[in-house]
Amino acid sequence: MLALAAATGSADGQAARDPLLDPFFAPEQGDTRAVLVLNDGRVAAKRYAPGYSDANRFISWSMAKTVTAMLVGELVADGRLALDAPASVAEWRQPNDPRGAITLRHLLTMSSGLRHTEVGRPIENSDTNQVLFVGGTGDMAARAIAQPLEARPGAKYEYSSLTSIILSEIVARALTGSRDPRERAKAYRRFAEERLFRPAGIRSVVLEFDGAGTQVGGSIVHMSLPDWGRFGMLLLDGRSLAGAPVVAPDWLAFMKTPAATNPGYGGQTWLNRARPGAAVMFPDAPATVASAEGHLGQHVTVSPDSGTGRGVVVVRLGNTPDAEVKVGQRLIGRTLAEHFPRSR
Structure with a gap:
């Protein structure tokens, strides 16, 4: 090599x-x-x-999204996630919650229909900036998951870094039931190393x-x-x-x-x-x-x-x-x- x-x-x-x-x-x-x-x-x-x-x-900035997609794919290969099944987000599984129709495919292709604003006007109104750099750093996925729909899932493309954070959260939940931040990060890091990074060198x-x-x-x-x-x-x-x-x-x-x-x-x-x-x-x-x-x-x-x-x-x-x-x-x-x- x-x-x-x-x-x-x-x-x-x-x-x-x-x-x-x-x-x-x-x-x-x-x-x-x-x-x-x-x-x-x-x-x-x-x-x-x-x-x-x-x-x-x-730093990757949004190149990280493609890394995340590869990790999602490993869990799909294991049968722990399914591309066209409702996304495994418990917060969307309440009765009459239309977000329950969002699939993993919708999230991966940026067509979830969630009300996310990647670039706001003015820029500080960007959901991404607010979550990454202002008040959302303690639990980014919670902020992303909590947003309502603005379109039917699968009907509209809208680029969103918060959507990719939801995907990372889905990976973490599939790997561990712990809510301890250190345990969650450890499980995620170990899985990424074993399934993606180490095999790739x-x-x-x-x-x-x-x-x-x-x-x-x-x-x-x-x-x-x-x-x-x-x-x-x-x-x-x-x-x-x-x-x-x-x-x-x-x-x-x-x-x-x-x-x-x-x-x-x-x-x-x-x-x-x-x-x-x-x-x-x-x-x-x-x-x-x-x-x-x-x-x-x-x-x-x-x-x-x-x-x-x-x-x-x-x-x-x-x-x-x-x-x-x-x-x-x-x-x-x-x-x-x-x-x-x-x-x-």
Whole structure:
């Protein structure tokens, strides 16, 4: 297995600059901190901005949603959760509560119908900001679960980090009946390590939890650049860098299947297809591209129909204003098209 720490020319990616990555560090890309490109599981290019190296862990922001979906899939594979059964949220099981119709599929595809506001006007009215940074940190899932419906489950797409926190809570409840925050976090962390991270060779991951022991599965996971590359291989074909199966093929196929309410979104994963009111994310790239996307320009983008063998993974980490993120997406699409045409 090729060690992902081995960059072109040096262990930290600072020397022997590959011109392939020059555009990623151009001023119009904002504050790019790290980029890794894998072709068929091998390092094609890797670079850090000054001050960053393999020793750093980088925050996921919303890329965490795709991690959470993979953990949900492990419980579905075990028969402890069911995709099209009512979600196992006891608070919604009261008589005449219409939220009882919400399924796991609805939550995974952001079509629960719950009244969640991802980006408020003004910004402090965002449910996400209120829960993550103001008054909801003690029990984020409770705030998310308590919201009423604003649409029939399955009828409307609405992106929501609180929905992903509900998914993390469902995972925790499936793993333990304890309400002790430390026990809940311990059970979640152990399951994630045993079923996802360790089989994938991911060693640097840090999961963050709220005061109730619920993993902040919509927003906060930390990994090194090489480990985000390993995660990309899971998203690419469900296998570790060495080729060991980790994510079941049928679950990965579900994650990459367009949702009924948004063809550009799958199961907590973005797809390279036109969305209502928006073009494809990665112009020029194959339609089979899928991506974990995060606030401020975090990307783990995979293309099974680019490059050679298993395909290509592009990881870009940094701090780019969200209004400018499309510039980076266009660059990823152009990079796949121009530098990694499919070799049959």
